[in-house]
Amino acid sequence: MRAITEPRAFLPSGDAIQLLSARFSTKPMLPLLWSLDWALASSARLQTCVPLLVSPHLARVCFRDNSPERCLPVINTLIKAAGSLESVEIIPEFDRPEMQDAVSKLLLGCNPNLLSSFCVASPISEAALLRAAQLPELREFSVRGGTPGLSNPLPLTMFPSLRTILISTGRLPTWLEVLRHIQSKHLTDLSIDFEDSGNLSTISSHLQYSGIHRTLTKLRLCPGEGWIIDGVSIAPLLALGGLISLSILTACEDQCIFLLSDNDIEHLVKAMPKLEDLSLGIPCSQQVSGNLTAKSLLAIAKHCKALETLKIHTASPS
DSSP: OOOOOSOOEEOOOHHHHHHHHHHOSSSOSSTTOOEEEEOOOSOGGGGGGGGGTOOTTOOEEEEOOOOHHHHHHHHHHHHTTGGGOSEEEEOSOOOOHHHHHHHHHHHHHSOTTTOOEEEESSOOOHHHHHHHHHOTTOOEEEEESOOOOOOSSOOSSBOTTOOEEEEEESOHHHHHHHHHHBOOSOOOEEEEEEOSOOOHHHHHHHHHHHTGGGTOOEEEEEOOTTOOBSHHHHGGGGGOTTOSEEEEOOOOSSSOOBOOOHHHHHHHHHHOTTOSEEEEOOOBTTOOOOSOOHHHHHHHHHHOTTOOEEEEOOBOOO
16 A cells, blocks of 8 residues: 555544554655644544654644543644644643643744744743744734743734734733734734733723734724723724724623713724624623613714624623
């Protein structure tokens, strides 16, 4: 049986890998393999076949398997061949020290001139984060889970080519500092989930400091405990006049934090006439319908002619 030289993308099943591993022992089974989608949910013995799948041309890897015990050996194997990777995606959330170490090593081993997308649901080390921030071709970046504090001073230029960034972490001060240093002139899509207290005003001022407000077209903010969504807190967002999508997802627990008035809504939509998607909150767990009236709808209809999707914070259906 000869090596398979044509396939460039492979989503392996357990049976397929066992069949191929019985035929190949020392060289890549798929020497021209470009993309590997790892979605196995079967026995750990299949991990022994992973080295046979690693191709010198492997550019894209995606992990969907939600077992860290199965994913960890695969990631550790890929570290040795990380130099060819252009895109890394790890979908399940893994918040374990050994996964953080492996994912960080994978990032550190990538060719800085090739890697364009790194999206993981695991924490990464300070060294890995600073490395990502200096990658000249990185266009898409997302991390979830706790992120380490960063040593000062930070590099003057961070994420020079970034277009999309998703941050989901409880370390608010760390990421606020990073936002101040992002110097990409291409960043259009920003999504931030925070678990700890803070305010929209602080984030907005950091976006203006770094100049991101000039290029941003999509902004998604998911506030955590201690946030208040009112006219004062969203005022700095009015500088983001180029937005086509704005989502502020309130998280009401002990009390309703959505305090926007009709006037606040009018000021917001007047400043963002290009909006196509506007989401202001989710159904309120406190059964508070809020301060908004039909005046808000009229203002939205008047100023946002291109609007396609609208969601407004209201009381949950009883």
